[in-house]
Amino acid sequence: MVQIPDKVLKEKLVKAGLITEEEFEKVLFDAKRMGQSTADILISRNYLKSDYYTGLLAEYFGVPLAKLSTRSIDESVLRLLPENIAKQKRVIIFRREKDGSLNVAMNDPNDLTTIEFLSSYLKAKIKPFLATGEDLNRGYALYGRRSAEEFRKIIEDNIKASLQAQIYGKSAKEAAAEVPIVAIVDNILSYAIASRASDIHLEILEENILVRYRIDGVLHEITRIPKEVHPPIAARFKLLSGLRLDEHSKPQDGRFRFQASGGDVIDIRVSVIPTFYGEKVEMRLLEATSRPLSFEELGMLEDTIKVVKENIAKTYGIILITGPTGSGKTTTLYSIINVLNRPEVNINTIEDPIEYEMKYVNQMQVNPQAGITFASGLRALLRQDPNIILVGEIRDSETGDIAVQAALTGHLVLSTLHTNDAPTAVPRLFDMKIEPFLVAAVLNMIMAQRLVRRICQDCITSFKVTPEIANAIKNQFKGLELENPPEIPKTLYKGEGCSVCGGLGYKGRLSIYENMNVDEEIRNEIVNPNFTLDNLKKILRKKGFVTMFEDGLRKAERGMTTIEEILRVIRE
Ligand SMILES: [Zn+2]
Numbered sequence: 001m002v003q004i005p006d007k008v009l010k011e012k013l014v015k016a017g018l019i020t021e022e023e024f025e026k027v028l029f030d031a032k033r034m035g036q037s038t039a040d041i042l043i044s045r046n047y048l049k050s051d052y053y054t055g056l057l058a059e060y061f062g063v064p065l066a067k068l069s070t071r072s073i074d075e076s077v078l079r080l081l082p083e084n085i086a087k088q089k090r091v092i093i094f095r096r097e098k099d100g101s102l103n104v105a106m107n108d109p110n111d112l113t114t115i116e117f118l119s120s121y122l123k124a125k126i127k128p129f130l131a132t133g134e135d136l137n138r139g140y141a142l143y144g145r146r147s148a149e150e151f152r153k154i155i156e157d158n159i160k161a162s163l164q165a166q167i168y169g170k171s172a173k174e175a176a177a178e179v180p181i182v183a184i185v186d187n188i189l190s191y192a193i194a195s196r197a198s199d200i201h202l203e204i205l206e207e208n209i210l211v212r213y214r215i216d217g218v219l220h221e222i223t224r225i226p227k228e229v230h231p232p233i234a235a236r237f238k239l240l241s242g243l244r245l246d247e248h249s250k251p252q253d254g255r256f257r258f259q260a261s262g263g264d265v266i267d268i269r270v271s272v273i274p275t276f277y278g279e280k281v282e283m284r285l286l287e288a289t290s291r292p293l294s295f296e297e298l299g300m301l302e303d304t305i306k307v308v309k310e311n312i313a314k315t316y317g318i319i320l321i322t323g324p325t326g327s328g329k330t331t332t333l334y335s336i337i338n339v340l341n342r343p344e345v346n347i348n349t350i351e352d353p354i355e356y357e358m359k360y361v362n363q364m365q366v367n368p369q370a371g372i373t374f375a376s377g378l379r380a381l382l383r384q385d386p387n388i389i390l391v392g393e394i395r396d397s398e399t400g401d402i403a404v405q406a407a408l409t410g411h412l413v414l415s416t417l418h419t420n421d422a423p424t425a426v427p428r429l430f431d432m433k434i435e436p437f438l439v440a441a442v443l444n445m446i447m448a449q450r451l452v453r454r455i456c457q458d459c460i461t462s463f464k465v466t467p468e469i470a471n472a473i474k475n476q477f478k479g480l481e482l483e484n485p486p487e488i489p490k491t492l493y494k495g496e497g498c499s500v501c502g503g504l505g506y507k508g509r510l511s512i513y514e515n516m517n518v519d520e521e522i523r524n525e526i527v528n529p530n531f532t533l534d535n536l537k538k539i540l541r542k543k544g545f546v547t548m549f550e551d552g553l554r555k556a557e558r559g560m561t562t563i564e565e566i567l568r569v570i571r572e
Contacts, residue, residue, distance in 0.1 A: 002108040004060050006038055012056060019047050030342060034359045044294045045339050046305065050132070058130040066105035066129035068094060068138045069457050075142055077102065080122055083143040089114050092131060092139030093122075100124055105131035105139065138458070141500045154187045155223055181232045184225075185240075189258050191222070192285060193266055195502050199284050202237075204230065204277040215502070216453045216509050217326070227278075234272065234279045241270040249274050292338040292356070298331065299510030299555065303546070307445065307517050312336055315387070317444035318407045320394075322419045327569075328451040328511045329416045330355055333390060336414060337361060340388055349390035350377035366392065375399045382406055391415040397432040404434055407442040421548065422448040422516040423536050426526055440526040443518040448548055452555075452565040454508040455493055456501035460559055462491050469563055476549045476570070480541065486550065493559040510560060512552040512569070516540065 004012075010024045019027070019042075027045065031038045043050050058065045073094045078086075080102075081093050090107035091114065097103065102124045106114065109128035119126045158180055188211060192200050197213035202225075204210075209225040225233070238245055241254030251273045259265050267286040272279050295305045311319055319336070321329040334356050337347060341360060352366035352374070362384065364377050372380075375398040378391055382402070394400050394415050407413045419425045425446045429439045470488045477485045495505025516522070521543070525536055546554075552566035 002057070002061075002110065003037055003039060004057060008060065009038060009056070013042075013048065023047070026342070033343060034341065044292055044335070046294055046296065046309070049296060050294075054130065054132050061109045061130060063109040063128050063130050066092075066094065066103075066131040066135045068092065068105055068131065068135040071095075073139055073142060078139060078142055081118070083140070085121075086143070087140060089117070090131075090136060091118065092136055093118075094129075094139065096124075097127070101127050103127050103129060105129050105135050107131055107133070107136065138500055155184055155191070155225075158184050159225060159229065181229070181236050184229070185233060185236045189268070193258075196507075197285060199282065201283075202230070202233070202281040204275055204280055206277060209233075215504065216506055217451055218453065220504075230278055234281055237270060237281050237283070238272060241268070243270070243272060248279060292334045292358075293331065295335060295339075298328075298335055299560070300513060301551070301554070304447075304513050304515050304551070307515050308336070308447070311445040311517065312340060312412070314412060314444055316407055316410045316412055318403060318413045318415065318442045319444050320415055320417050320425050320446045322417045322422060322425050322446060322448045323450060324418060324420070326451070327449050328509075329449065330392075332447070332449060332511065333414055333416070334358070337388075337390060340412075345387040346385060347388045347390070348381040348384055348386040349392075350374055350381060351390070351392040362386075373399075375402060378402045378406070382411075386411060388412045388414070393417070394432070397434070400429060400432040400434050404438050404442050408438070413442075419448070422446040422514050423533060423540060425516075426531075426536060427533055436527050436531065440518075440523040443523075443526075445518060446516040448514045448516075449511045450548060450552075450569040451509050451511055452552065452561045452569055453506035454510050455559060455561055456495040456498065456505055456507040458500040458507075459496040459498035459505060460493055461496050462493050462559075465490055465492055472567055473553065473563070476567075482541075486553070489553070489557050492556055492563050494562050494564075506562075506565075510555070512548050512555060512561075512566065514546060514548040514551060516545065 006028055010021070013019045014021055014024065027041050027047070028038055031041045034041070039053050042048050043053060054065060071094065073092070074096065077093050077096050081091070086092060092105040093102050094105055095103040102118075102122060104118060104126050106128050108114075109130050115126050115128060188200065192213050195213055195215055197215050199214035201212040201214070201219070202209055203212060208227055209230045211222045211225060212219045213222050214220075235245055238252070238254070240256045242256070243252045243254045251271065253269070253271050255267060255269045257265060257267050269284040269286060271282045295308060300308065321332050323329050337358060341347060341358065343360075347361045349361060349363045350366065350372075351363060354363050354365050357363065362381070364372065364381060366372055366374060366377060374391055374393060374395060378389070378399060379402055381389065389406055389411050391399065391403055391413065392415070394403055394417055403413050403415060417425050417428055419428050423446075426439060430436065465488065469492070473488050495501060497503040497505045501507040521539065522536070525531060525539055528535075549566065549570050552561070552570065553563070555561050556563045556566055
């Protein structure tokens with residue numbers, strides 16, 4: 001992405017009152033230190049929203065914004081330029097005007113060489129618009145969608161050919177040998193990338209092989225492959241990832257790098273395990289590391305951001321993020337660390353595994369063979385004079401104990417716990433034999449979270465709330481003894497399914513949160529000899545605590561996600 005020169009940016013932002021000169025200098029220093037752009041740091045530290053920055057950029061270049069999220073893209077015009085050229089030049093052609101000139105969304109609207117190239121290649125006048133990465137991806141998804149359908153067709157055609165060969169008297173083995181395995185494997189991978197899948201599963205059933213992709217956290221059946229074709233496909237994946245082909249009885253792990261037809265290069269982690277019917281292959285598609293998300297991009301609303309910011313500014317105490325596995329806790333922790341990552345602080349982590357490498361953060365990996373556990377690692381890193389400590393998870397009383405001692409001796413400790421909601425973290429700490437007065441002394445904030453799918457903004461539509469949905473919402477408030485239960489919304493949103501989201505109606509994810517700020521009143525309740533979880537929840541209620549369901553409901557009302565998603569993750 002092109003940038004506004006730092007000097008110009010500073011002047012504009014200071015004038016707009018979004019940042020002081022000193023703060024800007026700090027950001028500038030950190031941007032250089034961490035090898036990120038000034039804009040990225042500003043956005044991830046919540047000084048400004050990415051939309052606002054894009055607006056400034058357009059103003060600076062004197063071109064209109066492409067805004068392909070709210071504008072329909074003329075697909076016949078889009079395809080005037082082949083996909084590989086569009087990707088290489090970072091452009092999308094989205095409309096032809098009456099006078100024949102073409103509107104082009106460009107990453108760098110100042111790039112005259114590209115404008116001249118397009119003008120002569122397309123024999124038309126080019127009108128540049130400023131595009132964000134998201135704008136361009138929307139356009140590329142349209143190219144991608146067509147090829148995604150082609151992938152499925154190629155996979156199915158190849159399989160049909162194999163079955164036909166069997167009808168003509170060839171044995172299953174001979175037929176399988178004729179199937180273009182390399183083409184099937186390439187297409188399974190390319191189709192997954194075009195669908196934005198995070199995982200590929202080849203599940204072995206009695207009759208056939210089920211190919212499933214995980215997209216935004218949910219598994220989708222893609223196709224079924226006849227059993228005869230499975231051994232050569234499994235062998236192909238093992239070959240690609242450097243695994244032993246003659247080993248069929250032990251689990252194996254490997255990885256490889258794959259270049260999709262669209263030019264995207266992606267790392268793939270492979271796990272092969274023996275099952276009763278044959279080898280089960282699972283693949284994790286590793287996203288190219290991008291910058292950590294800002295609190296807003298994670299899905300936090302204003303009131304949540306305020307409480308988080310207040311609590312991470314403290315120099316000691318414990319911040320806990322809670323939720324089941326896969327609820328996005330680590331992503332939230334990395335976003336917090338990114339905000340805290342300044343030269344004057346020493347940040348140390350003990351993680352299992354290290355999911356994201358951060359510059360100037362001392363990250364340690366749990367390794368039981370080498371004797372590094374959460375507890376022993378934590379003890380070791382306390383000798384490194386840290387200010388801020390991230391412990392991947394508090395699982396046992398030993399780790400809990402050291403974390404509490406660290407928090408009491410002037411360290412800010414960030415960690416996670418496996419509890420379903422925020423208040424339950426308190427009795428969980430009691431279960432770990434941590435004295436109530438210590439729990440009360442060290443806790444700053446407990447935040448529970450879940451991941452939900454985001455409604456695709458290209459096919460979002462509203463609908464009248466049915467009595468069934470209204471009842472499902474009412475049920476969530478039952479038993480809370482509310483004086484004023486919240487109103488049931490009359491209109492909610494969903495995605496109808498379109499080419500951009502592959503017909504799913506969802507694209508991307510966000511978190512829903514409940515944020516328990518541990519203040520004086522809560523501390524008093526924690527040390528109350530008659531402490532009960534119910535009482536704690538009642539007190540929170542009175543203080544206007546927003547539960548995870550309520551946070552989800554308000555996000556559903558804003559069209560960020562669907563009520564089905566909220567109910568699905570709340571029930572889990
Ligand atoms: Zn859509």
